[in-house]
Amino acid sequence: MTPRAEGAASTRGRGRRPGGVDTRAAIVDAARRSFATHGYDKASLRGIAREAGVDPALVHHYFDGKPALFAETLSMPVDPSRLVERIVAGGPEGVGRRVIETFLSVWEPGERRDALVALVRSAMTSEDAARVLREFLGREVFGRVAGAFGSPDVQLRGGLVASQIVGLVVMRYVLRMPGIAEASPEELVERLAPVIEHHLLAPAPAVVAEGVYTTGPAE
Incomplete structure (x- = not known):
């Protein structure tokens, strides 16, 4: 394995999660934890994105705001x-x-x-x-x-x-x-x-x- 390949392998999996099938589920899981810890008012979409390891834009891509994301955590x-x-x-x-x-x-x-x-x-x-x-x-x-x-x-x-x-x-x-x-x-x-x-x-x-x-x- 070349040094470049080794470096790529060593960093794979770190950083922000790319968009994909599991990304939406990761956002919902992070949102569920954030709402439970901070309450609805203090939980923020940016904080939820950070918890999920994704770019905040992905949260907005999958969910039309905090009410929609909260509804998803409750299976509404x-x-x-x-x-x-x-x-x-x-x-x-x-x-x-x-x-x-x-x-x-x-x-x-x-x-x-x-x-x-x-x-x-x-x-x-x-x-x-x-x-x-x-x-x-x-x-x-x-x-x-x-x-x-x-x-x-x-x-x-x-x-x-x-x-x-x-x-x-x-x-x-x-x-x-x-x-x-x-x-x-x-x-x-x-x-x-x-x-x-x-x-x-x-x-x-x-x-x-x-x-x-x-x-x-x-x-």
Whole structure:
């Protein structure tokens, strides 16, 4: 073997990983570790690329931003950013229906439901998993939906919507609560859409006395 060949052999395998079949999997594995260690908010695509040993451009080549990469680590079937865009694109009218219809269209099929149940159960038993899910839902999903219509108290409104959706997941898919578990998707939409819409669009209550609230400004 010539010195040049020996040098090439000695350096092979070091440095950044070229693009290829295993590169995408390496990025997903690195992302899963990074989200678990740093949380969703503090994990960065550049840091994930460094962890995976790839050029940051490859992360953008395979994934359309951090939400899409996070969705891949959870085996989510769709990019959540696209779902949020679809929900808010129709404006405030009917937004409650779109939230519930979109959620059910993604997670109601049985082949997708197991991943959702595993995710929720993990968040209920692990603080690290709960933090990642909490930050993701707050920033990329319900926070964006709540902030799309210019209402105040975006964090609270998004959290209230999240409480309805996560509660539905627990009662329908995890605990299999009678009534909720057997309800048709259409019935769930009819019953929950007004609640979601109220959380997103209703005027913020004003405190007029301790423990007493109104839906308008205090006089």
